[in-house]
Amino acid sequence: MSCLEVKSSSTGVLEKPNLPPSVPNVTYKIFLCGKTASGKTWTMNRLTGQEVAGQHVETVGVQCSNVFWPMKIGNRLILFRLELWDAGEASTRQYTHVLPVCREGVDAVLVCCSASDREGWLDLPRAVAEATQPADRAAVAVVLTRWDQFSKREVTEAEVEAFEASRGVPVVRLGAAASDPAQEMAHTAPTLNFLCRRLWQRDQELLAIK
Amino acid sequence: MASCTLVGLAAASGVPLFVRHSGPGKAPAYALIGSLNGVHVFGESHGVTLCSTRTQNASLTWKTYHDSIRLVLIRGSEVDADSCDSRLLDLMFASLVLLQGLDNLTSGTNVERLKRDIRPSYLLLDELLSRAVGSSDKPGFSHLTGCAECILPPEQHMLQNELEKYAEGADSSCACVVMHGQVVSGTRSFWSLSNTELVLLPLLVATNAFTVARDVPIYLPDKSPNVPFRMLVVKLTGHVHVVTLCGPTPSLSEIIRLASSSWAPVYQVLESMTTLLPWNIAPGLLAQIDHSVIGEESRSPSLNTAKKAAALQAVYRSVVGPLLQPPAVPPDDFPSRLHPDHTPLESYVCTDNYKVYVMQSSSYHLLVLYPPALPIQIARKAFCSLAKLFPITWPHDLISRDNYFCYINKWHLNMSSLSVLHHNLGHHHDK
Numbered sequence: 001m002s003c004l005e006v007k008s009s010s011t012g013v014l015e016k017p018n019l020p021p022s023v024p025n026v027t028y029k030i031f032l033c034g035k036t037a038s039g040k041t042w043t044m045n046r047l048t049g050q051e052v053a054g055q056h057v058e059t060v061g062v063q064c065s066n067v068f069w070p071m072k073i074g075n076r077l078i079l080f081r082l083e084l085w086d087a088g089e090a091s092t093r094q095y096t097h098v099l100p101v102c103r104e105g106v107d108a109v110l111v112c113c114s115a116s117d118r119e120g121w122l123d124l125p126r127a128v129a130e131a132t133q134p135a136d137r138a139a140v141a142v143v144l145t146r147w148d149q150f151s152k153r154e155v156t157e158a159e160v161e162a163f164e165a166s167r168g169v170p171v172v173r174l175g176a177a178a179s180d181p182a183q184e185m186a187h188t189a190p191t192l193n194f195l196c197r198r199l200w201q202r203d204q205e206l207l208a209i210k
Numbered sequence: 211m212a213s214c215t216l217v218g219l220a221a222a223s224g225v226p227l228f229v230r231h232s233g234p235g236k237a238p239a240y241a242l243i244g245s246l247n248g249v250h251v252f253g254e255s256h257g258v259t260l261c262s263t264r265t266q267n268a269s270l271t272w273k274t275y276h277d278s279i280r281l282v283l284i285r286g287s288e289v290d291a292d293s294c295d296s297r298l299l300d301l302m303f304a305s306l307v308l309l310q311g312l313d314n315l316t317s318g319t320n321v322e323r324l325k326r327d328i329r330p331s332y333l334l335l336d337e338l339l340s341r342a343v344g345s346s347d348k349p350g351f352s353h354l355t356g357c358a359e360c361i362l363p364p365e366q367h368m369l370q371n372e373l374e375k376y377a378e379g380a381d382s383s384c385a386c387v388v389m390h391g392q393v394v395s396g397t398r399s400f401w402s403l404s405n406t407e408l409v410l411l412p413l414l415v416a417t418n419a420f421t422v423a424r425d426v427p428i429y430l431p432d433k434s435p436n437v438p439f440r441m442l443v444v445k446l447t448g449h450v451h452v453v454t455l456c457g458p459t460p461s462l463s464e465i466i467r468l469a470s471s472s473w474a475p476v477y478q479v480l481e482s483m484t485t486l487l488p489w490n491i492a493p494g495l496l497a498q499i500d501h502s503v504i505g506e507e508s509r510s511p512s513l514n515t516a517k518k519a520a521a522l523q524a525v526y527r528s529v530v531g532p533l534l535q536p537p538a539v540p541p542d543d544f545p546s547r548l549h550p551d552h553t554p555l556e557s558y559v560c561t562d563n564y565k566v567y568v569m570q571s572s573s574y575h576l577l578v579l580y581p582p583a584l585p586i587q588i589a590r591k592a593f594c595s596l597a598k599l600f601p602i603t604w605p606h607d608l609i610s611r612d613n614y615f616c617y618i619n620k621w622h623l624n625m626s627s628l629s630v631l632h633h634n635l636g637h638h639h640d641k
Binding site for chain 2: 013
């Protein structure tokens with residue numbers, strides 16, 4: 001499997017990248033959860049190739065962004081459309097409709113956690129356990145944000161590896177955005193490749209069960 | 211460029227809630243904020259309400275809302291504080307209500323919590339501030355005029371039909387199509403929203419344009435300050451968003467599906483609207499505009515987009531209000547008895563860098579920017595021929611006219627009586 005080309009511009013729901021009609025499309029819904037200021041919106045902006053805000057502003061309500069990511073699996077080119085869903089913590093607590101709409105038909109859950117937040121890290125096993133319900137069979141991964149802020153980092157590499165090994169949940173480490181778009185792509189591409197591969201494998205497993 | 215600062219304080223305790231600053235320089239220090247509040251409180255204790263004042267290098271405006279939140283606007287410029295600043299403060303308070311609700315804002319006993327709750331409004335406050343200093347990327351006038359900014363594409367009629375159908379499908383009566391913070395079409399109940407709401411809703415959509423869909427709980431500052439609605443925004447193309455105000459249903463995923471299926475047939479029409487950018491004037495009309503009007507960069511290299519917008523805004527502030535009847539709701543202090551014998555209709559302002567000609571006709575204002583060297587009688591002549599291009603006294607069947615037209619602001623637009631303000635013809639003529 002390899003990534004061919006990158007396309008994550010600012011498109012509306014009526015648009016998609018210009019690829020031959022023979023290329024099949026697959027859509028996956030990904031829910032970003034985590035506590036306040038854990039970097040949910042930041043992760044979403046990074047993965048969709050948007051500018052990230054310098055200052056933390058809490059998200060109001062629910063927001064959804066698309067990433068188009070063409071990948072070659074075997075010999076076939078497949079266009080992945082990842083729908084990223086993100087909800088503000090205050091709105092989730094205040095309104096009952098927020099969480100159900102994010103969880104409905106979800107294919108993967110990304111649990112965001114800031115590497116500079118020790119409590120959040122200690123609470124992560126619980127957060128991961130609560131992230132999915134057995135019924136939705138969603139793939140789970142952890143996103144550790146602010147990974148590059150060494151001086152503020154409260155989580156060690158060894159701890160992360162131990163977590164991955166014991167829980168069987170992969171951890172994606174994300175540092176600051178690069179100002180150069182080409183470099184930025186080199187940062188986010190492995191994450192997107194990893195996500196698409198995970199989702200594709202999950203599909204194959206689910207098909208095999210059936 | 212002038213700077214502009216907004217300070218929010220808890221009126222009862224004087225605790226600063228937030229400080230937002232735009233433009234060069236730094237935000238005022240904590241001690242200064244304390245004194246600013248102190249001056250106001252001192253006046254109050256003597257039965258005097260301090261509204262505005264002017265120092266050597268700044269003008270200040272105070273306003274207290276519902277005895278609970280006090281806003282102070284500090285404008286570092288040579289312009290006096292005027293009714294525009296007071297209206298700007300009203301808009302800023304309304305943007306707090308928009309996301310927090312009036313009761314949550316005013317009944318707050320916990321100041322720390324209030325500070326945190328207000329934070330999501332920063333985006334909107336910052337946009338209003340950067341518009342006030344003229345540093346916004348998308349120069350707009352709605353914060354001055356109190357009217358929603360609009361675009362009327364040639365296919366307005368068709369989009370209106372699509373929108374009505376879409377709103378019906380979404381089980382909502384209030385819906386609109388927005389391009390870059392400017393309203394393309396709206397349902398009847400959208401146009402029945404208050405002026406403040408019509409200004410703020412498109413701005414709220416524009417401040418977060420990158421997401422494909424959003425479900426935001428909002429309060430309507432005038433119509434429903436305490437009961438939230440769900441504002442469902444779906445991005446149709448890179449430039450165009452469709453907005454609906456809904457109750458508990460439909461869900462965001464349902465509305466995304468509905469939007470994809472119902473707007474797909476008119477995708478080409480939506481895309482073609484980008485030809486109206488950045489002038490918001492149909493290309494056919496653009497070619498007919500007199501050459502003396504400051505347009506492309508080459509005609510007046512000293513004025514870039516931001517400067518042109520700032521020039522028109524400055525003229526608007528100095529002429530509309532003090533001299534000409536303002537468009538939306540006239541402020542309380544509008545000097546209606548100033549010119550008892552006649553109503554001024556035309557005016558012009560000359561500076562070293564530009565000339566601006568202003569005309570009022572019924573409820574429309576047209577402002578045109580000229581180079582400074584152009585004799586004023588020629589400017590007037592060019593202006594009159596231009597006014598013919600954009601018929602100022604419009605027929606009521608405006609919507610049915612083809613190949614229309616330009617950068618307009620409208621307010622209270624209901625389908626039966628169209629009252630449209632349009633101006634800023636010479637504005638943002640950059641490529």
